[in-house]
Amino acid sequence: MTSSAISPNVTSRLSEIVGAANVASDFAQLATYEIDRKLPAAAVRPGSGEEVAEIVEFAASEKLALVPTGARTKLGIGYAPSRYDLALDTTRLNKVIAYDPGDLTLSVEAGVPLAKLAQVLAEHRQFLPLPVPFVNRTTVGGLIAAGVDSPLRQFYGTARDFLLGMEYVTGEGVAAKSGGRVVKNVTGYDIHKLMIGALGTLGVITRVNFKTFPMPLATRGCIARFATAENALDMRHRIAQSALTPLTMEIVSPGVAELFGSDAATRYERAPMPANVISNNEWALTTGYAGNEQVLDRYAKDLQSMAKESGTTGVTILAEKLPPAWARKREFIPIALASSPATTIVKMSVLPMRMKEALAAAQRAAESNNLRWAAMARGLGIIYFAILPSDHTEEYRQQVANATSEMQQGCAKLAGHATIPWAPAQWKNTLQIWGPARPDAAQMQKIKSVFDPQNILSPDRFASPL
Amino acid sequence: MDSQLLRDLKSLLGSEAVLHRPEELMLYEYDGSVEVARPNCVVFPRTTADVLAIVKLANQYQTPLVGRGAGTGLSGGALARKGGILAVFSRMNRILEIDIENQRATVQPGVVNADLSAAVANAGLHFAPDPSSQKACTIGGNVSENSGGPHTLAYGVTTNHVLSLEAVLPTGELIRIGSSALDSPGYDLLGLFVGSEGTLALITEITVKLTRLPEAVKTLLAIFDTLDDTTETVVDITARGITPAACEMLDGWTLRAVEAYVHAGFPLDCAAVLLLEVDGVAEAVQQHAEEVADICRAHHAREVRVARDARERDLLWKGRKNAFGAVGRLSPTYYVQDGVIPRTKLPATLRRINEIGVKYGFQIGNIFHAGDGNLHPLILFDARDEAQFRGVVAAADEIIQFCIEMGGSITGEHGVGMEKDRLMPLLFSEADLDVMRNVRAAFNPQGLLNPDKIFPSKKGCGEIHVRPLPLAGAPSA
Numbered sequence: 009m010t011s012s013a014i015s016p017n018v019t020s021r022l023s024e025i026v027g028a029a030n031v032a033s034d035f036a037q038l039a040t041y042e043i044d045r046k047l048p049a050a051a052v053r054p055g056s057g058e059e060v061a062e063i064v065e066f067a068a069s070e071k072l073a074l075v076p077t078g079a080r081t082k083l084g085i086g087y088a089p090s091r092y093d094l095a096l097d098t099t100r101l102n103k104v105i106a107y108d109p110g111d112l113t114l115s116v117e118a119g120v121p122l123a124k125l126a127q128v129l130a131e132h133r134q135f136l137p138l139p140v141p142f143v144n145r146t147t148v149g150g151l152i153a154a155g156v157d158s159p160l161r162q163f164y165g166t167a168r169d170f171l172l173g174m175e176y177v178t179g180e181g182v183a184a185k186s187g188g189r190v191v192k193n194v195t196g197y198d199i200h201k202l203m204i205g206a207l208g209t210l211g212v213i214t215r216v217n218f219k220t221f222p223m224p225l226a227t228r229g230c231i232a233r234f235a236t237a238e239n240a241l242d243m244r245h246r247i248a249q250s251a252l253t254p255l256t257m258e259i260v261s262p263g264v265a266e267l268f269g270s271d272a273a274t275r276y277e278r279a280p281m282p283a284n285v286i287s288n289n290e291w292a293l294t295t296g297y298a299g300n301e302q303v304l305d306r307y308a309k310d311l312q313s314m315a316k317e318s319g320t321t322g323v324t325i326l327a328e329k330l331p332p333a334w335a336r337k338r339e340f341i342p343i344a345l346a347s348s349p350a351t352t353i354v355k356m357s358v359l360p361m362r363m364k365e366a367l368a369a370a371q372r373a374a375e376s377n378n379l380r381w382a383a384m385a386r387g388l389g390i391i392y393f394a395i396l397p398s399d400h401t402e403e404y405r406q407q408v409a410n411a412t413s414e415m416q417q418g419c420a421k422l423a424g425h426a427t428i429p430w431a432p433a434q435w436k437n438t439l440q441i442w443g444p445a446r447p448d449a450a451q452m453q454k455i456k457s458v459f460d461p462q463n464i465l466s467p468d469r470f471a472s473p474l
Numbered sequence: 475m476d477s478q479l480l481r482d483l484k485s486l487l488g489s490e491a492v493l494h495r496p497e498e499l500m501l502y503e504y505d506g507s508v509e510v511a512r513p514n515c516v517v518f519p520r521t522t523a524d525v526l527a528i529v530k531l532a533n534q535y536q537t538p539l540v541g542r543g544a545g546t547g548l549s550g551g552a553l554a555r556k557g558g559i560l561a562v563f564s565r566m567n568r569i570l571e572i573d574i575e576n577q578r579a580t581v582q583p584g585v586v587n588a589d590l591s592a593a594v595a596n597a598g599l600h601f602a603p604d605p606s607s608q609k610a611c612t613i614g615g616n617v618s619e620n621s622g623g624p625h626t627l628a629y630g631v632t633t634n635h636v637l638s639l640e641a642v643l644p645t646g647e648l649i650r651i652g653s654s655a656l657d658s659p660g661y662d663l664l665g666l667f668v669g670s671e672g673t674l675a676l677i678t679e680i681t682v683k684l685t686r687l688p689e690a691v692k693t694l695l696a697i698f699d700t701l702d703d704t705t706e707t708v709v710d711i712t713a714r715g716i717t718p719a720a721c722e723m724l725d726g727w728t729l730r731a732v733e734a735y736v737h738a739g740f741p742l743d744c745a746a747v748l749l750l751e752v753d754g755v756a757e758a759v760q761q762h763a764e765e766v767a768d769i770c771r772a773h774h775a776r777e778v779r780v781a782r783d784a785r786e787r788d789l790l791w792k793g794r795k796n797a798f799g800a801v802g803r804l805s806p807t808y809y810v811q812d813g814v815i816p817r818t819k820l821p822a823t824l825r826r827i828n829e830i831g832v833k834y835g836f837q838i839g840n841i842f843h844a845g846d847g848n849l850h851p852l853i854l855f856d857a858r859d860e861a862q863f864r865g866v867v868a869a870a871d872e873i874i875q876f877c878i879e880m881g882g883s884i885t886g887e888h889g890v891g892m893e894k895d896r897l898m899p900l901l902f903s904e905a906d907l908d909v910m911r912n913v914r915a916a917f918n919p920q921g922l923l924n925p926d927k928i929f930p931s932k933k934g935c936g937e938i939h940v941r942p943l944p945l946a947g948a949p950s951a
């Protein structure tokens with residue numbers, strides 16, 4: 009563990025802003041803000057957007073590096089911050105500012121836990137289609153900053169598609185906003201889009217406005233099992249060319265059944281995994297869909313016949329509500345992380361028709377390096393490929409570095425790209441977390457200089473070349 | 475204009491691709507808005523290399539440069555407010571690649587919106603953003619304005635369908651942002667550039683998603699005797715969590731203008747109609763159409779007609795999409811506002827718009843994207859009369875003020891351009907605007923590209939420019 013030291017003046021100034029009770033500087037508390045074995049010198053918990061601005065302004069004047077944090081479930085994404093003086097804990101920013109069910113719009117502070125929000129929305133049979141990893145803990149601001157996706161993106165898109173506006177604080181301590189609270193708006197630049205997935209390197213998100221969605225009627229699922237990835241992808245292509253618009257569509261590899269049935273998995277979803285819906289040595293294509301009785305029947309019928317045409321070895325229609333298999337799809341990453349001490353997750357993006365080659369290349373790369381793996385691919389062309397070494401040894405590190413580099417080259421050949429959002433802290437500096445240098449790196453640097461000229465916000469989490 | 479610059483442009487592009495005589499420039503003083511500004515010359519690039527070279531010349535001669543698609547924009551975005559070079563993309567109109575299996579297309583910016591959808595219709599696909607001007611407007615214009623359309627309600631606006639751009643920065647750098655595979659790593663530059671109204675870069679190539687056409691569609695026309703019943707119906711449809719593919723409202727006055735022009739069979743004696751569409755798998759469409767019709771009847775719809783076939787459906791849509799043209803036949807000039815309000819505020823807002831019309835003595839027609847609360851009050855006036863023009867601006871400002879009081883916004887799809895820059899401080903603080911200005915400066919450091927747009931000038935804001943205005947004419951489509 010390394011930790012940064014700051015002068016007592018800093019804590020006293022922070023206490024002036026937020027009250028002494030909301031500044032932590034003892035080791036036990038700071039340990040909970042660890043990022044890749046680095047601890048901050050202090051953690052500060054502002055209670056308002058104004059306090060956030062004051063803290064950042066102060067940090068900027070002292071050149072203290074600051075990392076905004078939410079529920080701290082996604083701080084492992086990307087490189088560790090190169091400097092980490094302050095953790096700016098947003099969890100006291102936990103108010104729902106406005107919810108207008110009749111307009112289907114919502115405005116919340118960044119630290120609101122998604123689960124709490126889900127309850128508020130459920131009272132009006134509405135929801136946010138964001139079943140992201142660690143859904144039961146994650147905060148709204150954290151999931152936006154982390155730029156994570158969810159199975160529901162198949163139908164609803166990602167947060168980018170339904171985020172209406174935002175308030176944020178720049179690296180100079182300026183509180184500003186963009187967008188608005190209506191469902192259609194082109195007034196001014198969409199600064200809020202830049203904050204999505206920026207990992208807190210451009211600003212501290214203090215408030216977000218969303219479009220909400222009516223809860224779908226009855227939902228069901230279909231799981232079709234296949235001997236090969238090729239068969240499963242064939243079914244994916246049939247669905248894409250049909251009139252069906254499922255809510256979720258994932259392909260899971262052999263080995264996922266074991267992960268989903270593990271003790272680790274029950275930590276994220278208590279209900280037991282139904283037996284025999286996916287098998288540990290087969291591939292499976294899983295879809296979720298919604299609608300009235302006739303629609304559900306139509307989906308079941310069409311999906312079953314498409315599965316047959318694609319050479320299925322067996323199909324299960326899961327009736328009633330969102331079954332546990334769904335929760336586990338959502339939590340694929342946390343479950344994979346809990347399944348090995350050195351889990352490394354490669355996120356590959358390719359055109360949908362290139363998924364077969366991408367999966368084959370990844371599988372080859374893992375197996376030729378003797379690495380255990382499991383994968384979940386979204387129908388839209390995103391593959392989460394989990395490498396599951398059984399230890400942190402140097403030998404494994406070398407194998408993982410080789411395998412991930414082969415995967416990244418493989419994706420590049422397919423006109424796609426691959427990043428490594430999650431990897432053991434001690435290996436990160438030897439991995440190309442964000443892939444090879446990108447041609448738009450210079451443009452990204454321009455953005456960074458506008459928002460954070462002193463590079464005090466989550467410095468270098470976005471890493472080379474930023 | 476520097477005659478050496480003209481010579482350089484001509485030797486670069488050929489003299490048939492450079493216009494500079496006053497009579498040639500007149501057409502380019504206007505777009506679809508009521509603003510006017512004359513460029514010093516108009517050029518027609520054919521390739522990205524042409525665009526790069528034009529940008530270099532603009533830098534060399536320190537001349538303002540503005541991009542333009544079809545010039546259908548409704549906020550003066552494509553006007554050369556400070557003169558200079560107007561680069562018109564109409565000759566960069568090739569569809570470069572269509573990838574049916576992956577549902578992608580790559581186009582040059584001058585491709586007309588409807589042409590792309592037509593090119594992929596056989597494969598059961600379309601480009602979902604469908605501005606009412608889609609037979610004329612270009613995809614480059616759509617990307618710059620982040621345009622919407624009647625079917626935006628269910629399918630999203632342009633930004634939800636763009637995957638990657640090639641563009642030339644005003645500094646002369648050629649950049650490529652985004653990627654045809656999803657989730658390009660790093661900052662979402664694409665999200666910033668789409669909707670930046672031609673102030674950050676000239677766009678030279680665009681990759682978009684193509685969307686599958688629905689299996690079944692039902693188009694309904696619900697006819698009402700009061701405006702309140704019509705707007706309450708929209709509120710109710712929204713609140714019940716039904717998302718039609720489209721939900722457009724036309725008030726009685728507009729309807730009569732449209733009917734005289736299009737002969738779509740719209741009733742002439744009603745207060746307003748809703749043009750509603752539901753689509754999806756056949757089993758869902760039937761039920762949703764019935765639900766929507768029931769809600770209309772619960773709010774006293776006099777009649778709910780369902781289009782029986784594609785011909786009837788097309789006729790109803792023709793009425794909607796030609797409405798601005800129809801109004802253009804009645805009044806020398808009209809001014810279209812583009813305010814947005816939360817949908818529950820529709821009844822109060824339409825009442826208020828009527829009051830404002832009465833107060834200022836203008837006929838105001840309403841034809842708009844009701845389902846997402848995006849108003850388009852059309853204020854009719856005679857531009858030759860300066861007092862009337864002042865009155866129109868005052869009336870429009872009052873409408874916008876009301877939208878903002880309702881928690882809304884000043885533009886839902888037409889952009890800020892040179893028309894609403896002075897209204898920006900009603901929504902944004904100086905700090906908000908400064909961040910945006912700094913972002914512009916990062917890519918457009920000298921402000922050569924599309925100057926004096928979106929952001930109010932820091933000094934002397936609030937002043938209204940009054941100039942002689944064009945006759946409205948009926949914009950095509």
Ligand SMILES: Cc1cc2nc3c(=O)[nH]c(=O)nc-3n(C[C@H](O)[C@H](O)[C@H](O)COP(=O)(O)OP(=O)(O)OC[C@H]3O[C@@H](n4cnc5c(N)ncnc54)[C@H](O)[C@@H]3O)c2cc1C
Pocket residue numbers: 505506540541542543544545546547548550551552553563583584604605606607610611612613614615616617618619620621622623624671672673675676677678798799887888924949950951
């Ligand atoms: C009858 C009518 C109906 C309309 N209906 C709708 C509607 O339903 N929804 C809607 O959203 N809008 C609508 N509009 C507005 C307008 O059609 C849209 O804004 C359209 O996208 C503009 O496209 P254009 O090609 O005409 O662009 P222009 O008007 O030529 O330009 C618009 C902006 O884009 C910039 N630009 C254009 N091409 C480039 C490029 N290659 N690189 C950089 N910048 C560029 C220009 O500088 C300008 O700022 C309507 C307009 C009319 C006249």
